Amino acid sequence: MEVTVTVNGVEYRRETEPRRLLVDFIRTDLGLTGTHIGCDTTSCGACTVLLDGVPVKSCTMFAVQANGHELTTVEGLRRDGELSPVQAAFKEHHGLQCGFCTPGMMLVATALLGANPDPTEDEVRWALSGNICRCTGYANIVKAIQSAAATMHEGVRA
Amino acid sequence: MTTTHQPTTPFDMGGIGHSVRRKEDDRFIQGAGRYLDDIQLPGMLHMAILRSPIAHGRILSIDASEAEAMDGVVAVVTGEMLAAHDLAWMPTLSGDTQAVLATDKVRYQGQEVAAVIATDPYIARDAVSAIFVDYEELPAITSPQQALEEGAVLIRDEKEGQTDNVAYTWEAGDREATDEAFAKADLVVTLDTHYPRSHPAPLETCGVVADVDPATGEATIYLTSQAPHAHRTLFAIVAGLPEEKIRIISPDIGGGFGNKVPIYPGYVVATAASLLIGKPVKWVESRSENLISTGFARDFHMHGELALTADGKILGLRASILSDQGAFYADAQPTRFRAGLFHICTGSYDFGAAHVAAKGAFTNKAPGGVAYRCSFRVTEASYLIERLVQNAAYELGMDPAEFRMKNFIRPEQFPYLSPTGFVYDSGDYHTALRKAMEMIDYEGWRRRQREPHPEGKLIGIGIASFTEVVGAGNSRTYDIAGLKMIDSAELRIHPTGKAILKLGVKSQGQGHETTFAQIVAEELGIPFSDVKVQEGDTDNTPYGLGTYASRSTPVAGAATAVVARQIREKARRLAAHLLEASPDDLEWEPGRFFVKGVPDKGVTIQEIAFAAYTDFPEDMEAGLEGVHYYDPPNMTYPFGSYIVVVEVDPEDGTWKVLDMVAVDDCGVRINPMIVEGQITGGLTEGFAKANMQWITFDENGNCIGSNFLDYLVPTAWETPRFRLGETVTPSPHHPIGAKGVGESATVGSPAAYVNAVIDALWSKGVRNIDMPVLPHRVWGALNGVEVAP
Ligand code: FES
Ligand code: FES
Numbered sequence: 001m002e003v004t005v006t007v008n009g010v011e012y013r014r015e016t017e018p019r020r021l022l023v024d025f026i027r028t029d030l031g032l033t034g035t036h037i038g039c040d041t042t043s044c045g046a047c048t049v050l051l052d053g054v055p056v057k058s059c060t061m062f063a064v065q066a067n068g069h070e071l072t073t074v075e076g077l078r079r080d081g082e083l084s085p086v087q088a089a090f091k092e093h094h095g096l097q098c099g100f101c102t103p104g105m106m107l108v109a110t111a112l113l114g115a116n117p118d119p120t121e122d123e124v125r126w127a128l129s130g131n132i133c134r135c136t137g138y139a140n141i142v143k144a145i146q147s148a149a150a151t152m153h154e155g156v157r158a
Numbered sequence: 159m160t161t162t163h164q165p166t167t168p169f170d171m172g173g174i175g176h177s178v179r180r181k182e183d184d185r186f187i188q189g190a191g192r193y194l195d196d197i198q199l200p201g202m203l204h205m206a207i208l209r210s211p212i213a214h215g216r217i218l219s220i221d222a223s224e225a226e227a228m229d230g231v232v233a234v235v236t237g238e239m240l241a242a243h244d245l246a247w248m249p250t251l252s253g254d255t256q257a258v259l260a261t262d263k264v265r266y267q268g269q270e271v272a273a274v275i276a277t278d279p280y281i282a283r284d285a286v287s288a289i290f291v292d293y294e295e296l297p298a299i300t301s302p303q304q305a306l307e308e309g310a311v312l313i314r315d316e317k318e319g320q321t322d323n324v325a326y327t328w329e330a331g332d333r334e335a336t337d338e339a340f341a342k343a344d345l346v347v348t349l350d351t352h353y354p355r356s357h358p359a360p361l362e363t364c365g366v367v368a369d370v371d372p373a374t375g376e377a378t379i380y381l382t383s384q385a386p387h388a389h390r391t392l393f394a395i396v397a398g399l400p401e402e403k404i405r406i407i408s409p410d411i412g413g414g415f416g417n418k419v420p421i422y423p424g425y426v427v428a429t430a431a432s433l434l435i436g437k438p439v440k441w442v443e444s445r446s447e448n449l450i451s452t453g454f455a456r457d458f459h460m461h462g463e464l465a466l467t468a469d470g471k472i473l474g475l476r477a478s479i480l481s482d483q484g485a486f487y488a489d490a491q492p493t494r495f496r497a498g499l500f501h502i503c504t505g506s507y508d509f510g511a512a513h514v515a516a517k518g519a520f521t522n523k524a525p526g527g528v529a530y531r532c533s534f535r536v537t538e539a540s541y542l543i544e545r546l547v548q549n550a551a552y553e554l555g556m557d558p559a560e561f562r563m564k565n566f567i568r569p570e571q572f573p574y575l576s577p578t579g580f581v582y583d584s585g586d587y588h589t590a591l592r593k594a595m596e597m598i599d600y601e602g603w604r605r606r607q608r609e610p611h612p613e614g615k616l617i618g619i620g621i622a623s624f625t626e627v628v629g630a631g632n633s634r635t636y637d638i639a640g641l642k643m644i645d646s647a648e649l650r651i652h653p654t655g656k657a658i659l660k661l662g663v664k665s666q667g668q669g670h671e672t673t674f675a676q677i678v679a680e681e682l683g684i685p686f687s688d689v690k691v692q693e694g695d696t697d698n699t700p701y702g703l704g705t706y707a708s709r710s711t712p713v714a715g716a717a718t719a720v721v722a723r724q725i726r727e728k729a730r731r732l733a734a735h736l737l738e739a740s741p742d743d744l745e746w747e748p749g750r751f752f753v754k755g756v757p758d759k760g761v762t763i764q765e766i767a768f769a770a771y772t773d774f775p776e777d778m779e780a781g782l783e784g785v786h787y788y789d790p791p792n793m794t795y796p797f798g799s800y801i802v803v804v805e806v807d808p809e810d811g812t813w814k815v816l817d818m819v820a821v822d823d824c825g826v827r828i829n830p831m832i833v834e835g836q837i838t839g840g841l842t843e844g845f846a847k848a849n850m851q852w853i854t855f856d857e858n859g860n861c862i863g864s865n866f867l868d869y870l871v872p873t874a875w876e877t878p879r880f881r882l883g884e885t886v887t888p889s890p891h892h893p894i895g896a897k898g899v900g901e902s903a904t905v906g907s908p909a910a911y912v913n914a915v916i917d918a919l920w921s922k923g924v925r926n927i928d929m930p931v932l933p934h935r936v937w938g939a940l941n942g943v944e945v946a947p
Binding site: 017019020023026027028031032033035036037038039040041043044046073074076077078083087090091092094096097098099100101102103106123124125126128129130131132133134135136137139140141144 | 179180182183185186187188189190191192193195196198278279358360361362363410411413414415444445448603665667668669831833835836838839840841842843860866871873874875877879880930
């Protein structure tokens with residue numbers, strides 16, 4: 001089957017098997033390996049991408065279901081040569097250790113801050129509850145996201 | 159003991175004590191990390207493994223004809239084919255053998271039976287389901303107690319001389335002296351508890367890309383490896399390949415926690431397949447495969463007894479352990495110690511006698527026994543003593559904090575020889591506990607605990623004052639499979655004053671690229687950002703035993719400091735040449751030598767580095783580099799005191815953490831931000847084990863906990879908030895006074911959580927609940943009702 005998707009602003013047209021998972025399509029067919037695989041039960045969120053701005057677990061969708069949609073992966077977070085506020089905050093607040101969960105975490109955070117520019121700690125933690133991190137204990141991830149929210153406010157005010 | 163370490167370098171230079179941001183993060187936050195599954199090689203084939211659906215059975219036949227006929231299938235590999243190359247069995251890290259692909263019997267659910275090599279991973283998995291295996295089922299043994307029963311079916315019938323299901327027996331300490339201590343006791347307190355089977359479950363599973371060049375026979379093996387050099391040597395031994403033709407490359411690792419220390423059957427099969435087929439072969443396990451078959455941790459059934467005087471002194475400890483080893487004895491641990499370093503179980507306390515007796519049993523479960531964020535069973539040891547100590551205090555009518563204070567090893571007793579033979583290098587346990595008590599307002603919580611709760615909830619306060627032993631070896635005592643537990647560092651200063659540091663250890667998220675560069679910055683004054691740290695490629699790094707058991711900072715960190723100091727001595731001679739002064743007349747400040755008393759007359763390390771290649775004395779060798787192999791004089795002994803306050807709901811048995819403080823003393827902290835990150839992660843893992851995370855089996859040996867729906871790991875939502883504190887007692891024998899910290903919190907915290915729950919329930923007669931402290935277990939204990947596990 002033919003699939004046309006726009007990923008990080010670039011349109012791709014590819015032949016794919018109907019059963020091919022979106023995560024494999026992104027990682028192998030498009031070569032965007034920043035999206036990771038951490039489980040086989042839709043539990044970990046390492047594979048999270050944004051589908052029309054909404055976080056989805058790309059291990060739990062077929063590539064063909066993304067036909068005609070817009071995807072954002074971690075590779076698309078950087079804009080105009082600059083790290084996004086979420087990316088910068090993850091580094092600044094030591095929100096990552098091994099980095100394996102990080103793309104998924106940052107994409108969830110990006111979507112959250114798009115919908116809720118000033119989330120409470122509980123709101124951040126709830127938004128992250130579909131994503132597993134085995135290294136950090138989450139505290140610095142939460143801190144990073146709240147700090148990114150503050151930075152984005154300043155950006156708006158400036 | 160001081161409260162913090164004051165940096166001696168400017169922040170931008172990034173020496174010891176600065177929370178500089180991590181150098182490795184730039185690639186990770188842009189999705190540019192390169193993990194194993196990201197590797198694509200031209201012509202690469204994919205492997206999938208057929209696993210046993212049953213726990214114990216004889217293989218009658220394997221029919222792979224349908225699989226072999228499928229489009230895209232290149233080969234189906236069975237144990238018999240491997241046996242023809244003498245590869246059906248491989249040695250484990252504990253001197254046992256393990257089946258690579260089963261030939262005679264399957265011995266646990268999930269055991270490797272056959273492998274498919276195909277052009278595409280989807281096809282490989284399709285073909286796996288087209289292989290038909292006939293089994294004759296045998297009774298499954300699902301506990302070590304059952305394994306040792308008279309007439310139990312023999313699991314390891316292939317093993318010469320093996321007539322029962324005993325994997326090992328071992329003891330430590332002094333039995334007679336301990337018996338004497340118990341004879342004098344006014345009171346003996348006992349505890350029986352099971353530290354359940356757990357799994358490190360790093361978010362990235364294990365995998366390999368084996369690339370054997372058919373023309374040269376050279377094998378490049380990309381491996382999720384915490385110990386690439388040791389793995390190269392073991393591969394050479396297992397596969398009979400010449401070691402110079404093996405290159406292990408451990409790429410970015412998505413967490414390890416001990417899971418990536420052993421060699422797994424999949425690695426061997428993929429390498430053999432690449433060798434035979436002449437193409438690269440990739441195998442990446444699924445999460446289910448990871449949880450069901452690779453290195454589990456813990457699974458210790460522990461019995462402990464403390465001999466006490468009526469006025470609250472400990473006289474002695476007796477511990478006996480029955481460990482569930484699974485079907486093969488594959489603990490990753492130093493050769494001499496059959497139950498790891500469990501004999502550190504006298505913990506932070508000063509008493510005269512201890513005896514540990516350990517026995518391991520084969521069961522129909524996956525093999526492993528890896529040190530999951532732990533230095534070889536120190537987690538189990540710490541758990542037992544910290545639980546016993548609390549129960550002892552209650553039985554004596556004492557406050558558990560007061561009881562600990564009374565029995566702690568005192569600061570002036572260090573170095574302290576423990577009754578089981580460890581020499582604790584340093585410690586100040588009283589100060590750490592006092593600090594934790596102040597931080598959490600211990601007395602305040604004790605008062606609140608006594609007041610009636612408006613909703614009938616029960617408040618509990620739990621302490622753990624742990625001591626770890628990490629940083630193996632020395633080489634006299636510690637080896638794995640004969641390889642001495644040293645580590646090394648090679649440091650080269652380039653002409654422009656930048657540097658590359660090459661290490662035999664391997665980061666899995668600990669931040670080595672930053673931390674180790676900071677040690678160089680401290681010793682040589684080269685900004686940490688100018689020091690590239692290279693690890694993981696055995697062709698381009700010096701030998702080392704790898705990263706586990708909190709040994710990178712204690713061993714490789716020491717090697718780095720020593721080699722940097724050697725280079726600084728050569729730099730002194732170069733500086734003397736440049737300044738036309740005597741080396742003895744020079745003084746060092748971070749990044750610069752100058753003539754004593756004439757601070758203006760000096761040269762920077764960068765100028766010296768340039769001179770090492772452009773203007774060196776005739777009698778001096780060119781260049782500015784060195785390599786050092788560090789053999790630690792002793793282990794290091796990080797410690798800490800953790801206090802948890804919980805609220806238990808007696809209605810439904812749930813409990814939640816109201817507050818937790820963790821005071822850690824890991825000696826000098828190289829990068830406090832990274833250290834606190836390690837501690838926070840470890841406290842979360844400790845909480846996981848106390849609250850939800852375990853692997854169990856039904857009576858047929860079916861694994862329960864083989865995916866993230868059954869094996870519960872905490873998300874941001876369940877994870878408690880922690881408050882951290884520190885004391886600093888530098889290790890006296892480590893060049894920079896550091897002790898290692900990656901595991902302290904996982905080792906120390908489980909007992910604190912469980913102690914808190916037991917504290918809440920003590921007055922109701924509850925003496926023990928095994929981990930994980932699940933709501934129905936709490937409810938059952940409170941109501942005196944036997945509940946399902
Ligand atoms: S890989 Fe998609 S949720 Fe785990
Ligand atoms: S940083 Fe390793 S899983 Fe989150």
